[in-house]
Amino acid sequence: MLLLLVLLTARLTEAEESVCxxxxxxxxxxxxxxxxxxxxxxxxxxxxxxxxxANFSNNPQAVKCKSLDFRELRFAQTMIFAIEEINNxxxxxxxxxxxxxxxxxxxxxxxxxxxxxxxxxxxxASFSNNSTCAKPSFVTAIIAESGSSPTIAIAxxxxxxxxxxxxxxxxxxxxxxxxxxxxxxxxxxxxxxxxTALVNLVKHFGWSWVGALRSDNDYGNFGMATFIKMAExxxxxxxxxxxxxxxxxREKLLKVVDTIKKSTVKVIVTFMATxxxxxxxxxxxxxxxxxxxxxxxxxxxTDAELLSKEGYGLLRGTLxxxxxxxxxxxxxxxxxxxxxxxxxxxxxxxEFWETAFSCTFMNNTTVSPQRLCTGLENLSxxxxxxxxxxxxxxxxxVYKAVYAIAMSLHNMLICKQSLDPAxxxxxxxxxxxxxxKLMNFxxxxxxxxxxxxxxxxxxxxxxxxxxxxxxxxxxQKGQAxxxxxxxxxxxxxxxxxxxxxxxxxxxxxxxxTVPLSVCSDHCLKGTWKAIRKGKPVCCxxxxxxxxxxxxxxxxxxxxxxxxxxxxxxMAKDQCNEKIFEFLSYEDVLGxxxxxxxxxxxxITVAVALIFFQHRHTPIVKANxxxxxxxxxxxxxxxxxxxxxxxxxxxxxxxxLRHTAFGITFVLCLSCVLGKxxxxxxxxxxxxxxxxxxxxxxxxxxxxSVFACTFLQVLICIGWLTVSSPYPDRNMEYSKDKxxxxxxxxxxxxxxxxxxxxxxxxxxxxxxxxLARKLPDNFNEAKFITFSMLIFCAVWITFIPAYIxxxxxxxxxxxxxxxxxxxxxxxxxxxxxxxxxxxxxxxKNTKKFMMEKMPQKSL
Numbered sequence: 001m002l003l004l005l006v007l008l009t010a011r012l013t014e015a016e017e018s019v020c021x022x023x024x025x026x027x028x029x030x031x032x033x034x035x036x037x038x039x040x041x042x043x044x045x046x047x048x049x050x051x052x053x054a055n056f057s058n059n060p061q062a063v064k065c066k067s068l069d070f071r072e073l074r075f076a077q078t079m080i081f082a083i084e085e086i087n088n089x090x091x092x093x094x095x096x097x098x099x100x101x102x103x104x105x106x107x108x109x110x111x112x113x114x115x116x117x118x119x120x121x122x123x124x125a126s127f128s129n130n131s132t133c134a135k136p137s138f139v140t141a142i143i144a145e146s147g148s149s150p151t152i153a154i155a156x157x158x159x160x161x162x163x164x165x166x167x168x169x170x171x172x173x174x175x176x177x178x179x180x181x182x183x184x185x186x187x188x189x190x191x192x193x194x195x196t197a198l199v200n201l202v203k204h205f206g207w208s209w210v211g212a213l214r215s216d217n218d219y220g221n222f223g224m225a226t227f228i229k230m231a232e233x234x235x236x237x238x239x240x241x242x243x244x245x246x247x248x249x250r251e252k253l254l255k256v257v258d259t260i261k262k263s264t265v266k267v268i269v270t271f272m273a274t275x276x277x278x279x280x281x282x283x284x285x286x287x288x289x290x291x292x293x294x295x296x297x298x299x300x301x302t303d304a305e306l307l308s309k310e311g312y313g314l315l316r317g318t319l320x321x322x323x324x325x326x327x328x329x330x331x332x333x334x335x336x337x338x339x340x341x342x343x344x345x346x347x348x349x350x351e352f353w354e355t356a357f358s359c360t361f362m363n364n365t366t367v368s369p370q371r372l373c374t375g376l377e378n379l380s381x382x383x384x385x386x387x388x389x390x391x392x393x394x395x396x397x398v399y400k401a402v403y404a405i406a407m408s409l410h411n412m413l414i415c416k417q418s419l420d421p422a423x424x425x426x427x428x429x430x431x432x433x434x435x436x437k438l439m440n441f442x443x444x445x446x447x448x449x450x451x452x453x454x455x456x457x458x459x460x461x462x463x464x465x466x467x468x469x470x471x472x473x474x475x476q477k478g479q480a481x482x483x484x485x486x487x488x489x490x491x492x493x494x495x496x497x498x499x500x501x502x503x504x505x506x507x508x509x510x511x512x513t514v515p516l517s518v519c520s521d522h523c524l525k526g527t528w529k530a531i532r533k534g535k536p537v538c539c540x541x542x543x544x545x546x547x548x549x550x551x552x553x554x555x556x557x558x559x560x561x562x563x564x565x566x567x568x569x570m571a572k573d574q575c576n577e578k579i580f581e582f583l584s585y586e587d588v589l590g591x592x593x594x595x596x597x598x599x600x601x602x603i604t605v606a607v608a609l610i611f612f613q614h615r616h617t618p619i620v621k622a623n624x625x626x627x628x629x630x631x632x633x634x635x636x637x638x639x640x641x642x643x644x645x646x647x648x649x650x651x652x653x654x655x656l657r658h659t660a661f662g663i664t665f666v667l668c669l670s671c672v673l674g675k676x677x678x679x680x681x682x683x684x685x686x687x688x689x690x691x692x693x694x695x696x697x698x699x700x701x702x703x704s705v706f707a708c709t710f711l712q713v714l715i716c717i718g719w720l721t722v723s724s725p726y727p728d729r730n731m732e733y734s735k736d737k738x739x740x741x742x743x744x745x746x747x748x749x750x751x752x753x754x755x756x757x758x759x760x761x762x763x764x765x766x767x768x769x770l771a772r773k774l775p776d777n778f779n780e781a782k783f784i785t786f787s788m789l790i791f792c793a794v795w796i797t798f799i800p801a802y803i804x805x806x807x808x809x810x811x812x813x814x815x816x817x818x819x820x821x822x823x824x825x826x827x828x829x830x831x832x833x834x835x836x837x838x839x840x841x842x843k844n845t846k847k848f849m850m851e852k853m854p855q856k857s858l
Contacts (some may be wrong), residue, residue, distance in 0.1 A: 025062070027103065027118050030348045031076060035099025037433055039083065039405055040119035042144035042154060043076045044107040045069060045348065047275060065106035068355050070386035071303075071394075072146060073348075074335065075168065076102050077386075078395045079143055081334045082402035092403075093410050101139060104348070105150050107275075112150035116142065116157040140433045141166060141405045141442075143398065147273065148172035148191075148219035155181045162436035166404060168397035171298070172222045176460040183439050185461040187397040187404065188323060189490075191223035191271070193465035194297060197321050197488045198269055199230040201295065201469070204498060207267045208236050208538045209519040210295075211260065213280065214271040216243035223271035223297065237519060237538035239265050246275045257283050260292070266508070266517035267293045274300040281306070281314055289314075293508040293515050296320030301470060302393055304385050307480050316474070317508040321467040321488060323393040326451050332389045336379035356382055391482060396453065404455045408441035409433070465490040469498075473506045525573035528556050545572045548735060565729075567736040578731075582740040583646050583808040583815075590646050593815050600639035600822055607830050608632040614837050618845060627678070627701060631671035631829070637664040638822040642815045649727035654742035658725050659716040661818065662753040663709065668825065669760040670708035674701045675829075676767040676784050712756055719749035739807050758795070764788050783828045790824030 030045060046065030083098045103115035119139045141164040145151040151170035158165050159181055166185045167175070173192035175184050202210060212228065214220030220243060228238055240263055242256045257280065260268070270277060277300050284290070294315055300306060301320030338349060354360050359373035379387060389395075412433070446456040457463060469486035486500040507515055523529050523542035528551050532539045545551055545559035550568045552560075562568055562575035569576050583590050611628060614620050620628070641664050644657040678701065723746035730739035744750040765788035798817040805813045836843050 026121065027114060029101045029118075030104045031080065031100065031102040031346075033080075033083075033099045033101075035087075035097040037096060037409060038099040038101055038139045039079075039402070040116075040139035040142040040144075041076060041079050041100060041102035042105050042112055042115045042119075042142065042150075043072045043102065044146050044150070045072045045076060045104040047072075047107045049106050049108050049111070063106070063108075063111060065104060068351060069107075070352075070356075070384050071305075073352060074386050074395055075146065075398050077335055077338075078328070078331060078398045079402055081328070081331055082399045082406075084334075085330075086402070086406045092406050093413070096409070096413065098406065105145060107147065107150070109150045109153040112145055113153040113157055116144070116154040120158065120161060120163065139163070140409070140435055140438055143168065143401045143405070145170060146394075147217070148175065148222070149217045151175065151184075152181075152218055155184050159183050162434075162439060164405070164408075164435060164439045164442050166401040166442075168401050169299075169394050170219075172218045173226055174218065174222050176462055178460060181461075183435075185404070185442055185457050187400045187455070187463055188298070188394070189465040189467070190460075190462050191219070191297075192226055193462075193490050194321055194467070195223055195226035195230055195271075196490065197465075197467055198227055198295060198297075199234055199236065200488070200497060201319070201321075202231065202236055202267070202269065203234050205514050207517040209239060209265050209267075209517050210236065211263050211265040211268040211292075212238050212241040212270075213256070213260075213268060213277070214241070214243050215273050215276045215299075216245040216248070217273075219273065219299065220271045220276075227269065227271065235537055237536035239263050239519075239536075244272075244276055244280060246273075246279055253279060253283055256280060257287060257289065260284065261287070261289050264519070266291070266515045267295060269295045270300070271297045272300060274303045274306060278306060285314055291509060293517070294318040294320075298322050298393075298467070302391055302482055304388055304391065307472065307482065315472055316480075316510055317506045318472040319485075319505070320470055322470045322482075322484075323397060324466055324468050324487075325391055325393045325484075326396040326453060328389070328392055328396060328399055328451060331392070331395070332387065335387060335389070336382075338379070339375065352386070353377070356384065356386070396451075400449060400453055400455045403447060403449055404442060404445050404457075405438075407447040407455070408438055408445045411445070412438060412441050469500075471503075471505050474510075522554050523551075523556065524554060525550075525552055525556075526568075526571045527551060528559050550575055564731060565738065578736060578738045580648075580740050581734070581737045581807050582648050583811045584648065585646055587808070589808075589812055593812065593819070594643060594646060596819050597639050597642045597815075600819060600826065601636050604632055604636045604639060604826055607826070607834060608636075610834055610837060611830075617837065619833050619836055619843075626698065627671050627674050627705070628830075630705065631668060631675070631825075634664055634668035634671055635822055635826050638668055638818060642818045642822075645811050645815050645818075649740050649742045651726060654725040654727055655720060657742065658744065658750070658753070659720065662716055662757065663712050665757050665818075665821075666712035666760060667705070667709045668822075669757065669764055670705040672784060672787070672825065672829070673708070673760060673764045673767070674705050676764055677701075677704075680767060680770070708760065712753065715749065715752055715756060719746055719753065722746055722749065725750075734807060737807065741810070761788060761791055761795075765792060783832055787825045787828035790828065791821045794820045794824065 031041075046067055047069045048065065048067040050064040050066055079102065080100060083100050086092050087098055101119060103118065105112035105115055119142055121138065142154065142158060143166050144154050145167060146169040148170045151165075151167050152172065152175065155165050155175065162183060164183050164185060165181075166187065168187055170186060171188055171191040171194065173190045173195075175181050175186065176190050176192065202208075210231075212224055214224035224241065224243075228241065231238060240259050242259055244252065244256050272280075277296075290313065292314075294317075296318055298321055301318065302322045306315065350361060353373060354370075356379070357373060357377045358370060359377070360370045361373050443457065443461075446454070448454050454464070467488040468484045469488060470482045471485045473481060473483045475481050483503055484501065485503045485505050486498060488497055489499070490497060492499075504512070507513065519536065519539040520529075520541070523540070527542040527544050529540040530543045531537055532541060545568065548568065549559035549561045550572050551558070552573050559572075565578055566575040567578045568574070583593075585591065585594065608629060611620050611625070611632070615625060637660070641657065641660040644653055644660060647653060725742050725745045728741055728743035730741050733739055765785065768782075768784040768788055794817050798813065801813045802810060802817075
């Protein structure tokens with residue numbers, strides 16, 4: 001019996017402990033209406049929390065909020081308007097009355113978390129001794145919050161309970177993590193898309209050197225981290241990245257402002273809340289720091305309070321992304337048709353009324369010097385963020401969030417009435433709404449509101465990322481206004497994400513041209529970027545391309561080497577085909593050399609005609625006229641063979657020019673050698689007892705010339721057989737030209753040909769030098785000696801001149817040597833004879849030729 005009593009007592013104790021007992025004092029909602037189904041709401045209706053000093057002896061006092069935010073109150077009223085609109089509709093949730101329960105988080109994450117717990121637990125009246133922990137949550141879904149940090153705090157509370165949370169203004173990309181926040185949805189695009197949009201906007205206007213400011217919270221830190229990561233992938237450099245929060249110290253504020261002042265950027269990208277950037281702008285205005293092009297995030301770029309502040313001059317020309325604005329029919333009438341006397345006991349509405357009209361309902365002048373509120377004030381006459389419906393962006397997100405929840409509830413209840421038993425387990429009735437099931441319907445909701453906005457979510461709970469590009473301008477009335485200058489659609493095909501309107505953009509300081517914000521100017525074509533040591537990739541020097549290389553793009557990171565047969569133009573941005581250089585007939589030098597060649601050949605032919613006409617005279621017959629005519633023929637060929645060196649080298653011209661040169665010169669020298677030997681033999685024949693001329697008569701002279709020439713012909717045949725000369729492209733001498741020249745093929749054969757000519761010329765010079773003092777009135781050996789001196793001098797000086805001459809001048813030097821030596825032979829040997837034949841015919845007698853002159857030393 002005692003054991004039974006103990007067990008019964010333990011059981012009763014266990015049952016007593018299972019009853020839900022809330023800890024602390026539950027908060028009361030600021031706005032409340034009962035209904036069949038309740039939707040919770042959490043807004044930052046006040047933006048500051050009063051400091052409370054805890055004495056650690058009593059329970060802390062209730063937190064008091066201050067600084068009423070008219071904009072946030074409009075968001076809350078928009079939620080109520082949407083719920084009332086649905087309650088009055090016969091198309092959505094017929095026979096169902098939606099209620100609401102709206103809390104004020106005072107822009108505090110801890111208070112937002114407490115409000116979420118209050119929404120989950122239900123009102124304090126519901127906590128009776130009969131309430132158990134098995135009771136379902138009081139609200140079916142929650143709409144919250146205007147900041148990412150408080151939204152994250154709320155999501156961590158309601159997520160494990162399966163309660164859907166739809167945010168109208170929390171943009172942190174971290175909230176798209178379905179594993180961490182499985183019940184989170186939002187009607188505003190993620191900061192991931194906004195960061196992408198900001199990067200694309202910076203890239204679109206050619207800015208590569210920017211500064212970055214962010215709020216020191218989840219919204220700013222996550223958003224800016226995404227922006228910086230994407231910017232680096234697009235070679236956009238960040239000079240500075242500073243974080244600031246409204247509660248930071250003044251030292252921190254001055255540090256941020258000092259960083260901005262010292263920077264070299266012209267564009268500053270911001271991921272900040274209005275309360276944070278307003279403090280920075282105020283300090284910048286005090287220090288007269290201006291001239292920056294601001295790029296704003298949606299959190300502040302459409303805030304009417306910033307637009308109306310005196311510091312607008314700092315923000316003139318601001319560009320930013322905003323949520324697409326819309327029109328909510330009937331909202332303004334709803335907002336202004338409230339009266340504090342009609343809502344008994346609602347301290348929030350009374351506070352709003354007193355703040356909006358700067359009056360008080362307290363009839364105590366000692367407490368407040370303000371005038372008394374009469375209750376007859378007209379909200380329609382007010383111009384403040386609460387009554388301003390010209391830029392309904394976030395309010396429209398609240399509106400869509402309510403409709404998303406309502407349509408999901410509608411689909412859930414319609415599903416219950418379906419006759420399909422397979423779907424009955426996912427359906428509910430209005431008295432037994434399970435939030436987990438509602439979340440599944442939210443995932444697939446698709447609805448178009450009255451104003452044409454589509455409501456649906458992707459797999460991460462995000463909406464379609466579409467932004468307006470807004471610009472801060474001054475209108476014709478001199479008032480600051482936000483103007484839509486374009487649209488950004490992340491879902492559009494590549495290249496069409498930006499769609500600009502016809503409205504011109506006003507830039508920083510009211511300028512009409514796009515500001516330039518680069519660390520280094522663009523590198524033009526013909527140069528390449530060399531990153532400065534220790535600097536970001538956007539800071540570089542432009543280095544001209546090296547010789548033989550080009551860059552055909554701006555901001556090229558390297559130069560491309562031109563192909564072997566190409567060379568850069570002057571700008572070094574294009575490879576042009578190299579110029580082919582050779583001594584042509586069109587060149588002035590080529591024409592001069594051809595004229596000299598033809599002149600030499602003509603003079604030689606003329607001398608031959610003179611000799612032929614006077615072939616029977618003693619001076620022509622002397623020293624074998626046959627050799628003279630053969631020498632004149634060989635000289636004519638020498639003059640003409642020089643022409644083969646002019647023109648574009650070909651296989652035939654290369655073989656012809658070298659072999660013709662070698663053979664004709666040997667023929668010429670053979671004739672000169674024969675004439676020299678004849679002179680020597682003729683004088684030796686005058687010695688008594690000698691009959692030497694019979695060994696070197698006309699036949700022997702012809703054979704000697706033939707033998708010497710034939711040997712050179714054999715050498716040339718061997719040369720052409722083994723390795724003949726061929727046209728070649730010399731690319732080593734000049735970098736921007738291709739020298740077309742004849743390669744000798746076999747160097748050995750070429751030097752053998754030249755060496756053979758050198759041997760004959762040396763032998764001729766020696767014999768002529770020995771015969772120079774022989775007594776004769778007309779000693780031809782003297783003239784041959786002079787001709788050989790000229791010949792050898794020309795070809796000795798030819799060697800260094802040939803080596804040092806560039807390009808086509810190498811061939812010109814070779815032609816000059818041929819012509820000079822040929823003219824030397826022609827004039828030294830035949831000019832004296834022509835002089836006697838034409839001008840001194842009286843000396844052209846055998847008697848004069850036979851007279852001996854006294855010997856003279858040279």
